[in-house]
Amino acid sequence: MKYALVTGGSRGLGRAICIRLSQMGVPVLINYQSNEKAAGEVRDIISAGGGQAQLMQFDVSDRQQVCDVLDEWEKQHPDDYIAYLVNNAGIRRDNVMFMMTDEDWHSVTDTAIDGFFYVTRRLLPRMMMRRHGGRIVNMSSLSGIKGMPGQTNYSAAKAAVIGATKALAQEVAPRGVTVNAVAPGFIETDMTKDLPQDQLRELVPMKRFGRPEEVAALVGFLCSEEAAYITGEVISINGGLL
Numbered sequence: 001m002k003y004a005l006v007t008g009g010s011r012g013l014g015r016a017i018c019i020r021l022s023q024m025g026v027p028v029l030i031n032y033q034s035n036e037k038a039a040g041e042v043r044d045i046i047s048a049g050g051g052q053a054q055l056m057q058f059d060v061s062d063r064q065q066v067c068d069v070l071d072e073w074e075k076q077h078p079d080d081y082i083a084y085l086v087n088n089a090g091i092r093r094d095n096v097m098f099m100m101t102d103e104d105w106h107s108v109t110d111t112a113i114d115g116f117f118y119v120t121r122r123l124l125p126r127m128m129m130r131r132h133g134g135r136i137v138n139m140s141s142l143s144g145i146k147g148m149p150g151q152t153n154y155s156a157a158k159a160a161v162i163g164a165t166k167a168l169a170q171e172v173a174p175r176g177v178t179v180n181a182v183a184p185g186f187i188e189t190d191m192t193k194d195l196p197q198d199q200l201r202e203l204v205p206m207k208r209f210g211r212p213e214e215v216a217a218l219v220g221f222l223c224s225e226e227a228a229y230i231t232g233e234v235i236s237i238n239g240g241l242l
């Protein structure tokens with residue numbers, strides 16, 4: 001059976017993506033870092049809709065945890081594999097650079113880019129071996145495309161995700177695995193709830209923040225069979241904010 005793993009699946013975009021993939025008939029592994037209650041709610045919503053979901057706790061930036069948990073899952077699922085990977089876990093620690101601490105820098109870059117690396121590297125062998133295609137979707141950001149003041153850490157991490165997406169897409173294309181990045185603008189989640197939304201909304205040509213379900217629909221498409229020939233792309237979803 002083919003499973004999906006969504007990192008940071010407990011809240012925000014990840015939550016909507018888990019629900020979307022389950023609606024496409026895919027059993028979902030809901031990764032989270034610490035918020036078990038929120039992850040459990042996502043599992044319950046999926047179960048109530050007739051889908052299959054399982055919680056999977058690990059810190060994506062901790063190589064040992066990633067390997068231990070995924071080793072164990074593979075041991076218990078010898079005939080299954082994770083065919084859909086959504087590298088979505090991410091955090092913000094905004095500050096102007098001259099005041100940015102080492103912790104602000106490393107926590108953001110470690111989560112985004114080390115997290116992408118540890119989880120993806122661990123899952124690639126089975127994904128490529130099965131030759132039934134695989135899908136990797138990496139969550140970047142508008143910040144990674146144009147850079148945002150006060151976010152050198154986040155912009156650097158999200159730009160790195162784009163570079164890695166394009167490189168990996170070329171490596172694994174012969175095995176039928178696609179690798180794409182999604183670059184959202186402002187989306188209504190916990191991550192953006194402390195921002196001055198009224199001011200920021202005015203900057204968006206559509207005059208609103210996006211909804212997690214709108215991003216999830218795009219990720220669902222990139223994971224679908226119809227998207228088999230799209231790879232190495234960065235798809236923006238931002239209401240026209242350039």
Ligand code: NAP
Pocket residue numbers: 007008009010011012013014031032033034035036038058059060061088089090091111139140141142183184185186187188189190191192
């Ligand atoms: P969110 O609401 O703050 O949720 C973050 C999710 O990531 C939570 O599920 C959290 O788990 C998980 N997480 C954080 N650090 C983790 C780690 N080290 N290991 C495993 N899981 C971890 O954020 P969001 O707005 O949904 O953002 C999701 C992704 O989209 C991020 O990569 C973000 O950078 C990107 N993005 C968001 C926006 C936006 O406007 N919201 C725009 C562009 C890009 P817990 O629940 O356990 O804490």
